[in-house]
Amino acid sequence: MALQDVCEWQALDTQGASPHLPQVGVWAVPRGCDPQTFLQIHGPRLAHGTTTLAFRFRHGVIAAADTRSSCGNYVECPASRKVIPVHQHLLGTTSGTSADCVTWYRVLRRELRLRALREGQLPSVAGAAKLLSVMMSRYRGLDLCVATALCGWDRSGPALFYVYSDGTLLQGNIFSVGSGSPYAYGVLDRGYRYDMSTQEAYTLARRAVAHATHRDAYSGGCVDLFHVRESGWEYVSRNDAWVLYSELQKLPGPEKEGEEEATPDRAGEVGEPSAGPGPAPAPAPAPAPGDSRMPAEIETL
């Protein structure tokens, strides 16, 4: 208006939000404080503790995780699901803030479904990882914490990508995420081979998570195991972490693992005398103290 221009008078913006309210996407902190540092000192403690791992090998991609949701020193839920299916051929392991992970996976699922309808086929795992990474990178600096490994099978075979909410997107053969990941990496690096059999892969994954739950306070509960094959994902088992760890302690060392795993048909046998440190020509009449029961015999879902 002409008068407005002459007097340089600004009309009050009564339609918009009050300037005293916090802006969208920003925390309301006392004046003069930087939101990031304020949150670090005084902010709510969000749940970050977990052990998840995923690795790809010849027969697909294995995803395993513990089931303890912790909030500081308090175990929020001892039996949570940290591996989330996205579609028939795609799983995601989640670590970081549980709420963020679940929400973003729902958004990812919606986006992939829309693209599948538009293009007539689902995007590749690389495409899905890129999508998730791009969606989250718009919220950088706002304390989103989603550290996830996308495990899937697409046209290029088994595929594994690591996505972090600051925008990191990595491709790799082995990823472990969470507070228990150093312990899991130790075990994984020892036993990983691309040409493993499926049973070997299962054992390796269970062993890695069990060891991590043993040492990391924020990991525990049970060990979930998933396998993505060419035909889709499969929920292999849920084993109690402590029971699993005890069983593993009774087994001979990793060098002998090859002999044990070569006989998966022993899974159904209970109390069979073990071969012990060296192969025995005939089974001993009484069960030997070193029981060679495989972890796979523990109650499975």
Place this chain on the structure above:
Amino acid sequence: MASRYDRAITVFSPDGHLFQVEYAQEAVKKGSTAVGIRGTNIVVLGVEKKSVAKLQDERTVRKICALDDHVCMAFAGLTADARVVINRARVECQSHKLTVEDPVTVEYITRFIATLKQKYTQSNGRRPFGISALIVGFDDDGIPRLYQTDPSGTYHAWKANAIGRSAKTVREFLEKNYTEDAIANDNEAIKLAIRALLEVVQSGGKNIELAIIRRNQPLKMFSAKEIELQVNEIEKEKEEAERKKSKKTV
């Protein structure tokens, strides 16, 4: 009363026509012929080269353009419009790779171009693009594809098609001669494209431009010499056929 309904293209005529779009299709019919053939392991694009002025640099007149490593297109109609569409398509090909990590499928980029063209038939103050395009390429799954778009924004898949001047004649020729034998191998498919163009092009091979894409290989433009070779082969085959016929009748 056509004149009352072609001012603003957003207006339908009483009998349901969008006259601007139809006029655009007329503009396409004025352009030089382009033909596309989908073989089993090859896709071929051939265009009629308009004769250039004496001082004009021939190489700057390109009617066959690559959109990406595995997709290319030929057009008929207004060259300037085609340039804009091709630019947008090329950007979209790379944009797709950036966001989805996969190269575009031929169908996707065709749909993009068709959507772009349709937008311009439904906007104020804009006229439709005066081009039809033949888009060829191979998808990830190794299947060859040929699509045609027109100024209205529709697109269809074809086994073989022609656009531009005398498109009808060429299409009739293709309908008669596109057989399983004709596309049995790559060379036969190339010859079919040239034969189709020779039906309507004056003065033979000099005025033909040819490009092919083979599975997992980039676009290959034929040089004048290579086209000459093919044309000579075709002439020889024609003579053979003539001789056989005359022998029979005698």
